[in-house]
Amino acid sequence: MTDDYEHYEAVVVGAGPGGAAAAATLARNDVETLVLERGVEAGSKNVSGGLVYAEESAPYTLSDLFPGFREAAAERPVTDYYLHNVAGDRVKTFDITDLHDHDTEWSEAVLRRTMDSWLAERVHELTRETGGGLLTDVRVEGLLREGGEITGVTCEELDPIRADLVVAADGVNSELARDAGLMDWEEPEEWFQGVKAVVDVPEDVIAERFGIGDDEGEAHLFSGDLFEGVRGGGFVYTNRDSLSIGTVFHLDSLVAEDAEPHELLDELLTHPLLAEWLDGHYDEVEYSAKLVPDSKKVAHPAPHRGRLLAVGDAAGQMQAQGPIIKGMNHAVTAGALAGEAFAEAKLRNDPASAGDLYERKLREEGVMAKLRPQGYRLTSALGERESVTDLADAVLTSGVGRRAIRLLGDRLEGLYSSPILSQIVPDTRTPYVTMPTVIAEELGERVDADPDYEPKSLLDRIGDLTYDTDVGDPHIELRDTSAAASGAAVAACPVSARDFGGGCYREETRKTNGHEETVVSLDTQPCVECGTCAVVADTEWEHPRGGKGVEFRQG
Amino acid sequence: MTDDASLDPGDHTVDELREALTDVESPAELDAALAAEREGKDRKTAREAIEKRIDELAAEADDEPADTASREDEEGAPEATDDPDRDEDAPDERDYATENQTKDKKHVRALKGGQYRDMWVYCETQGGELRDVSKEMLGKARELMDAYNADYDADERVVGVLVGDGSVTDLTDDVIAYGADVAIYREDDRLERFRHKPYAEIVADMARGGAEPPNWATGDPGTAPGADWREYDKPRYFLFPATNNGRDLSAQVQAELDSGLASDCSGLFIEEELISNPVKTGEPGEKVEFERVLHMKRPDFSGFEYSTILCLDNPGREFHPQGCSVIPGSFDVPDPDDREGEVIEHAVGLREEWFRVEVTEFDRLDSGVDLTGHDVVVALGRGIGDDPTEGIELGLDLVDAFDDAALGLSRGVVTASYGVDGHVEEYVAEERQIGETGQAVEPDLYVAAGISGAVQHKVGMDDSDTIVAINTDPDARIRDFSDYFIEGDLFEVLPRLTESIEAGELTIQAEADDD
Known part of the structure; x- marks a missing residue:
């Protein structure tokens, strides 16, 4: 009966910006395209910090592909960009708008449920005309292989579907990229973990407290000693009538420090600057989390295998270099290039060459150079060794270093605004923690405001999320319950915590015959599907089936 | 004319x-x-x-x-x-x-110029009760036929069909209450469980009104319907449940009645349809309006796209009843109504050969532990973590102290890796879970021991009359929706509660009472 499988020219898995861009480009080139999305609606599974860029140097942007995007589906353009160096209650703020504006055609704060569902409507219209369309609630679980070749996809809800092109736009935990051997979940140092709270703040309060008009918006980054020495930083973005407040950390650092992500977020939420902004208006409506690939390390130089082309997070295309944080724009470019590559390959009557063509386009259009900058390889070879880090930290915190910082003064702002420098900063605590702390101590001003609120408890954060639990069919299985293998997840999982029984991962003491051991147990009900435990614990990790699991309303 | x-x-x-x-x-x-x-x-x-x-x-x-x-x-x-x-x-x-009669279809019993009326609903039962899907279909049929009778100035009925053992005679009133004008039943002890052959024969016979279908092999032209409560050859419409048995039955019955079947439908409406297919119209190039067409919407692609299936007569051959099976849950269960209706016993003889297939054994899938309907529920949470085995023992002791109590667990306990001792192991099971993904209980008394009170737990027990919570943490969330809060270690409190219940008087003295 295998001959009865449905066939489409192209199947796009995932209706985020990468999948939308691929599908739109394919459809405009008259390629019969089916888009499969596992959420109840596009955007219901998607989380991002919240800034999307259109780069002047990019061949495709969201507004090119989807006219009217900014007006209809974005929150606010980002017109000011600040970096706050924090040491205790001292803050030294740099205006790095110039860096932000570099190569930027426009930039918008977005909430993904709104954004992705809007894109999905356009994608459905476009793909319908080719004989395809967009289906939600379908989880693609793997690749269909026939005679050793990838020939399509297998789904939990539908029969296998054959396709001449499979676009894996299924996000950071891409099951297709893993099935094809393009990505893995092995090394914590290849990942960041972001957590975010969306806080409702009335539009007029945002206008007043940030001093911005209707068509203006701000982005604020935070680094320094706010986060117990964990490498990473925080952000606050202004939406139309809410704030996206989040923290992003190197996953290996979170694990090494045994830090609780939700507590680090609370540190940011209760910082005096936030206390001023949120005074009387701390109404947290959604807590979310996601893994973020570090493109410097994992952006795949050849993200294709047979008929499978991976785009966006699924291919590690997330640029997080110092204060430059760009992911969705690269996914859009890559998606469109993948679509373009297939259309051209088809025109040449050689659809099998789409992968090579896509790889070449990523390189020639400059995408790979942004994702894996040359300079970083030089610095990382030298700069990420512990001894070098210690030395740099020792110099910075010494009298000599401190005097240098004072002397540099506001010229530091210019240095921080250098796009080249930000691309090559090493991933050590020096730029994330030590340097900003010293800057704030030496140059910062005291900010004092006490929050009039307590951050929401993890219990309430989980309780206020929407879940459609697939009862009796957990999507993650714990292969090894020993603390040694999986204990790190108890703290690192954003919806778990030590001494908290309501989360995914819990530590338990098991007594047998006078012998005591600590074991880890897992309840997938509170899961936000970020993928952290797939990296830090010994699990069998899959997405829940179509429509099941967490449903983000903001994203 | x-x-x-x-x-x-x-x-x-x-x-x-x-x-x-x-x-x-x-x-x-x-x-x-x-x-x-x-x-x-x-x-x-x-x-x-x-x-x-x-x-x-x-x-x-x-x-x-x-x-x-x-x-x-x-x-x-x-x-x-x-x-x-x-x-x-x-x-x-x-x-x-x-x-x-066609070569590929040897059992054609098609009518031409036949009379068709009424909407029939096969009402599946389970454990002596109507299944919800039967009620859903009756409600939908009522709604459709009320509109039909108004639109076409007609007086056609909803006919509910019951087949089973003696218990179905008790369900005829329900069938009418949920929307039927007529409840027709055939009961026999041998019909206690669904069997394909007798059920299909009986339902087809009911639908034909006892008519003997023609037999093409012998040339026997058959007989006219004998049922006196109706004046038509076959039902106009027929709804079956898309359950295991309903699917099985629907295919055979619709074939016996020489019609087609739209399987697994989730939407129904009756309306005119302009048809241009010459097979149906008999007039190439012309559109013909078919009246009173049951539109049967069927999810394809697991519900992402819909097809609408129509069952239309050909010029020389009629396809009635227009029939479908209906996915459970597609329509709302209506509120039962105090309606008048006719009850008909259908007295078709049961042939011995129909029962050649015997049901030798059956098993109702284990529905697990039912925590509802007890006076008291004692629920344990992760507060038992220090010694889960003893915690469960203490919970069971308290359960035993009441006349009618059951032991429940929070999800946190069910999903834990406690490794409790063998004698209480059977109690740590998903079937005892209370909450959003478990059971919802509303006993007179709910004792929550060592449960923090997550929203997911709350929705499973919030409707209990009296909630008593025991927790070492005075700020535990459960306190917000408890009637009595005992700050203390369940390992100490539970035995004393048990003792008090057994003694018939409260032996605990409150040190502080601020609730």
């Missing part, structure tokens, strides 16, 4: 014309109609229809069996001239037209 000698074919579509022609008994009128058609629209199919009727009348005047036999010859069907009963079985006015 029969006595009106001026049948003008031009007033009719060919399909309507065929129906009208069956009533015409006068060859002169037919000659006139044929002439009128030639003068008027001069449709080939219309002329053929009139000519065919002329032939039929001529044949009726001739020797009946010979004619039948000759037609069978044409169709290549087996000769049956050795049947001694044939000549005596004069066919009634119903036309079991032999030309409808």
Whole structure:
């Protein structure tokens, strides 16, 4: 009966910006395209910090592909960009708008449920005309292989579907990229973990407290000693009538420090600057989390295998270099290039060459150079060794270093605004923690405001999320319950915590015959599907089936 | 129309014309109609229809069996001239037209010019109760037929069908209360469990009103319906549940009734439909409006796209009932109504050979532990973590102290890796879980020991009359929705509670009481 499988020219898995861009480009080139999305609606599974860029140097942007995007589906353009160096209650703020504006055609704060569902409507219209369309609630679980070749996809809800092109736009935990051997979940140092709270703040309060008009918006980054020495930083973005407040950390650092992500977020939420902004208006409506690939390390130089082309997070295309944080724009470019590559390959009557063509386009259009900058390889070879880090930290915190910082003064702002420098900063605590702390101590001003609120408890954060639990069919299985293998997840999982029984991962003491051991147990009900435990614990990790699991309303 | 000698074919579509022609008994009128058609629209199919009727009348005047036999010859069907009963079985006015028999379908029992009325609903039962899907279909049928009767100024009914052991006689009132005008049932002890053959035979017989279908192998033309509570050949519409048994039954019954089946539908409405397919209209290039068409919406692609299935008559062959199976949960369960209705016992004989397949054994899938309906529920949370085995023992002790109590667990306990001792291991099971993904209970007394009170737990127990929480943490969330809060370690508090219940008096003294 295998001959009865449905066939489409192209199947796009995932209706985020990468999948939308691929599908739109394919459809405009008259390629019969089916888009499969596992959420109840596009955007219901998607989380991002919240800034999307259109780069002047990019061949495709969201507004090119989807006219009217900014007006209809974005929150606010980002017109000011600040970096706050924090040491205790001292803050030294740099205006790095110039860096932000570099190569930027426009930039918008977005909430993904709104954004992705809007894109999905356009994608459905476009793909319908080719004989395809967009289906939600379908989880693609793997690749269909026939005679050793990838020939399509297998789904939990539908029969296998054959396709001449499979676009894996299924996000950071891409099951297709893993099935094809393009990505893995092995090394914590290849990942960041972001957590975010969306806080409702009335539009007029945002206008007043940030001093911005209707068509203006701000982005604020935070680094320094706010986060117990964990490498990473925080952000606050202004939406139309809410704030996206989040923290992003190197996953290996979170694990090494045994830090609780939700507590680090609370540190940011209760910082005096936030206390001023949120005074009387701390109404947290959604807590979310996601893994973020570090493109410097994992952006795949050849993200294709047979008929499978991976785009966006699924291919590690997330640029997080110092204060430059760009992911969705690269996914859009890559998606469109993948679509373009297939259309051209088809025109040449050689659809099998789409992968090579896509790889070449990523390189020639400059995408790979942004994702894996040359300079970083030089610095990382030298700069990420512990001894070098210690030395740099020792110099910075010494009298000599401190005097240098004072002397540099506001010229530091210019240095921080250098796009080249930000691309090559090493991933050590020096730029994330030590340097900003010293800057704030030496140059910062005291900010004092006490929050009039307590951050929401993890219990309430989980309780206020929407879940459609697939009862009796957990999507993650714990292969090894020993603390040694999986204990790190108890703290690192954003919806778990030590001494908290309501989360995914819990530590338990098991007594047998006078012998005591600590074991880890897992309840997938509170899961936000970020993928952290797939990296830090010994699990069998899959997405829940179509429509099941967490449903983000903001994203 | 029969006595009106001026049948003008031009007033009719060919399909309507065929129906009208069956009533015409006068060859002169037919000659006139044929002439009128030639003068008027001069449709080939219309002329053929009139000519065919002329032939039929001529044949009726001739020797009946010979004619039948000759037609069978044409169709290549087996000769049956050795049947001694044939000549005596004069066919009634119903036309079991032999030309409808096709080579690939040997059991055609199609009617032409048949009478069809009412919407039938097969009401599946389980454990002596109507299944929800049966109620959902009755409610939908009621709604559809109320609108139908208003739209077409008709007076057609909803007929609920029950088959089973004696318990189904108790359900006829329910069937009427949920929307039927007529409840028809066949009960027999042998029908206690669903079996394909007897159920299909009974339901098909009910639908045919006891008519004997024609047998093409023998040439037996069958009999007219004998049921006196109705005046039609077959139901107009028929709904079955898309359950395991309902699917099984629906396919066979619809085939027995020589119609089709739209399986697994989730939306239904009745409306006109303009059809251009010449197979259906008999008139290539013309659109014909079909009336009273049941539109059966069926999810494809697991519900992402919909097809609408129509069951339409062909010009020479009728497909009724228009039938489908309905996915459970597609419609709301209606509120039962205090309605009047007719109850009909359908007395078809049960043949021994229908019961050749025996149900030797059956097992109701373990529905697990039912925590609902108890006076008291004692629920344990992760507060038992220090010694889960003892915690469960203490919980069970308290359960035993009450007359009617059950042990429940929070999800945190069910999903834990406690590794409790063997004698209490069976209690740590998903089936005891209370909350959003477990059971919802509302006992008179709910004792929550060592439960923090997540929202997911709260929704499973919030409707309990009295909630007593025991927790070491005075800020535990559960305190917000407890009537009594005992700050303390469940390992100390539970035994004292048990002791008090057994003694029949409270031996605990509150140190502080601020709730």
